Amino acid sequence: MKVTLDQDKCVASGQCVVAADDVFDQDDDGIAVLLDPTPPSDRAEDVEQAAAVCPALAIRIQG
Amino acid sequence: MTSTVRTGGAQAPSAPEFPMPRAEGCPFDPPPALKKEQEQGPLRKVRLWDGSTPWLVTRYADQRALLADPRTSADITRPGYPSSAPVRGSSFSFILMDDPEHARQRRMVTAPFTIKRVEAMRPAVQKIVDGLIDDMLAGPPRADLVQAFALPVPSLVICELLGVPYADHDFFQENSKILISRSAAPEERGAAHAKLIGYLDELMGHKIARPADDLLSGLGTRVGAGELSRREAAETGVLLLIAGHETTANMIALGTLALLEHPDQLALLRDSDDPKAVAGAVEELLRYLNITHGGRRRVAVEDIEIGGEVIRAGEGIIVPNDIGNRDPEVFADPDRLDLGRDARRHVAFGFGVHQCLGQPLARMELQVVYSTLYRRIPTLRLDAGLEDLSFKHDGAVYGVYELPVAW
Ligand code: HEM
Ligand code: SF4
Numbered sequence: 001m002k003v004t005l006d007q008d009k010c011v012a013s014g015q016c017v018v019a020a021d022d023v024f025d026q027d028d029d030g031i032a033v034l035l036d037p038t039p040p041s042d043r044a045e046d047v048e049q050a051a052a053v054c055p056a057l058a059i060r061i062q063g
Numbered sequence: 064m065t066s067t068v069r070t071g072g073a074q075a076p077s078a079p080e081f082p083m084p085r086a087e088g089c090p091f092d093p094p095p096a097l098k099k100e101q102e103q104g105p106l107r108k109v110r111l112w113d114g115s116t117p118w119l120v121t122r123y124a125d126q127r128a129l130l131a132d133p134r135t136s137a138d139i140t141r142p143g144y145p146s147s148a149p150v151r152g153s154s155f156s157f158i159l160m161d162d163p164e165h166a167r168q169r170r171m172v173t174a175p176f177t178i179k180r181v182e183a184m185r186p187a188v189q190k191i192v193d194g195l196i197d198d199m200l201a202g203p204p205r206a207d208l209v210q211a212f213a214l215p216v217p218s219l220v221i222c223e224l225l226g227v228p229y230a231d232h233d234f235f236q237e238n239s240k241i242l243i244s245r246s247a248a249p250e251e252r253g254a255a256h257a258k259l260i261g262y263l264d265e266l267m268g269h270k271i272a273r274p275a276d277d278l279l280s281g282l283g284t285r286v287g288a289g290e291l292s293r294r295e296a297a298e299t300g301v302l303l304l305i306a307g308h309e310t311t312a313n314m315i316a317l318g319t320l321a322l323l324e325h326p327d328q329l330a331l332l333r334d335s336d337d338p339k340a341v342a343g344a345v346e347e348l349l350r351y352l353n354i355t356h357g358g359r360r361r362v363a364v365e366d367i368e369i370g371g372e373v374i375r376a377g378e379g380i381i382v383p384n385d386i387g388n389r390d391p392e393v394f395a396d397p398d399r400l401d402l403g404r405d406a407r408r409h410v411a412f413g414f415g416v417h418q419c420l421g422q423p424l425a426r427m428e429l430q431v432v433y434s435t436l437y438r439r440i441p442t443l444r445l446d447a448g449l450e451d452l453s454f455k456h457d458g459a460v461y462g463v464y465e466l467p468v469a470w
Contacts, residue, residue: 011166011416012173014181014423019407021178030173053408055418057131 001044002062003051005034009058016059019050032058078116081109081381082357090454091321091352092398093385101386105370109381117145117379119358123390123410125369126382130415135361135380136161137417144362145379147459149249154256156295156302162416169420171285172299175224175278181423184220188431191219196439205446205469212436213315213466214308217428221307224424225300226270226277235259239305245357246457256301263300267293278303303421310354311425313455313462315432318348320452320466321400322437323445328402333437341434344402345426348433350388350409351400356461358383359413384410442470 003023012030016023023043025033039047051059083094092098100107101121109119120126129135139146139159157168174180195212206212214236222229241247241255267283274280282296291299322329332344359382367374374380387410389397394406412419419425437443446469455462 011169011418012176012420013412013418014176014178017178018423018426026177026179028174028177029170030177031170049407055131055412055414056416 001039001041001047003034003037003039003047004060004062005032006056006058006060007031007033009056011056013055015053015055016050019053020046023047024050078108078110081111081119085454085456088450090449090452091317091324091400093353093356093383093389097383097386098389101390106372106374111145111379112148113146115143115145115379117143117381118374120369120380120382121386123387123393126384126387126410127414129361129367129369129380130359130382130410130413130417132367132415133162134363134365134367136364137165137361139360141362141364143377143379145360145381147357147360148245148252154260154298156298158302158306158417165416168291168295168299169416171282171291172278172303173420174281176420176423178423181427184224184424185427185431187223188216188220188428189435192216192431192435193439196436200440205467208319208466208468209312209316209463210465213319214312216315216432217308217311220424220428221304224278224307225303226275226279227266227300227304231262235262235304236308239309240458242305243309243459244457245459259301259304260294260297263297263304264293267296267300306419307421307424309460310421311428313354313460314348314352314425314429316466317352317354317462318429318433319436319443319468320445320463321348321352322433323443324449325400328400329437331402332433333441335434338430338434340402341430342426343405343407344433345429346409347400347402347404347406348429349411350394350406352461353385353388353409353411354461355411355413355459356383356385357459358385359417384413440470443468444470 010032014026016032017026023036023039025035027033051061079096083096085094100119105122105125107119107121108116110116120129137159138161157165195215199206199211218232219229238255238259242252266279270280270283274283279300282299285291286293286296335341361380363374363376363378363380365376391397412422446467453464
């Protein structure tokens, strides 16, 4: 799967890190950072959870 | 009204009053009349204290869509904004601002709320929680849990994070209480707000003169750099101080009451060693109790079409997350407290750019509290009848005023 993250939209809620901390991290100000833009398919559930709870609709998943 | 699109006009004369009363004996459930609105349609009209008739958005999916929609505004000074009480200017910092200024000011205070920084505070919070329980156990076997525990935990934590002296807690707790009460007179609320702003402003003065390693000192540096006025810094301080303790305190006390009334669920939590199960229980209690029960308030800045109806620019919008969190389309058997369910998609922290800034901190505090209190005091019980308790029906944040417990 392919993940994209729009940092301009991010409001630093931290929800993506809670859902999948091997795919998302935060910088010092809380803005999300994508650690792995192509996570393995066994991470799909948690990454989808991250995208679903992101309040800023900043996370998109393709494929 | 000339178009053929149905607007609320025809419905408005009979629009029910909002907020609505909860049912006698059901302190954890949203008002029955509110749930009925949800059954009747996705977009309804309600009547507020001032006679205005904003829209009520009843369903989870629409609630999230609208709260994330840049065509809505959180600016209380805009005409049409559905305020919960008479407005006295806009001075609640970025919670009542729109982007880009909202984003600019919010980003100035996000750093201490990252997951990593909050996790680093966990041992200190555990120590606070254990210390307060030690104090309770050292005294007579009964207490008001609100005063002895629920209020001190988040107050101590937010004071430490902001750099506010905890010794002043009587002062700021008292004034916060007045400020978020719907039943207090506008002058009373204005006076409480002015006192809190004055207090924070004086504190900012100290922080600017002698910076420490805390959030207010960080804001002081921004003031020095000309990024923020001193007034804006004080307003942000007040917002964080109030939001940081009132909400979490109510979750602790009301959550404990809900668990005492659902002993099978309490037992699940008490007997679990799994941090994931505890985290899941916190999400379910947030969903089930949804303590910010007045609804998110917005005003449309452009026409917004939803479900075949149009919210016109300038019309008020109320998003009652309590019934969003009980939407049967999203949560099966929604009125049941089920700590084992996956409740993570709840909207108890709101949604969109204003979603709770303090949520990582609130979650961590609640995880520590719920996994410690009932284990250390396994015989904890309610020391009053449910019908004797008085609930915060009138406030922006729901909860119990006092929670007499014994063990
Ligand atoms: C269980 C506890 C809490 C609950 C249920 C809660 C709930 C909420 C909700 C529903 C909002 C959205 C307001 C809106 O959309 O109009 C919000 C915003 C906010 N909360 Fe919390 N909150 C909690 C704890 C905290 C804590 C501990 C803090 C921290 C210091 C905090 C700080 C804030 C701030 C600053 C905002 C405004 C965010 C913005 O406008 O960008 N909250 N909270
Ligand atoms: S969930 Fe969304 S808003 Fe929150 S930190 Fe991640 S990307 Fe940012």
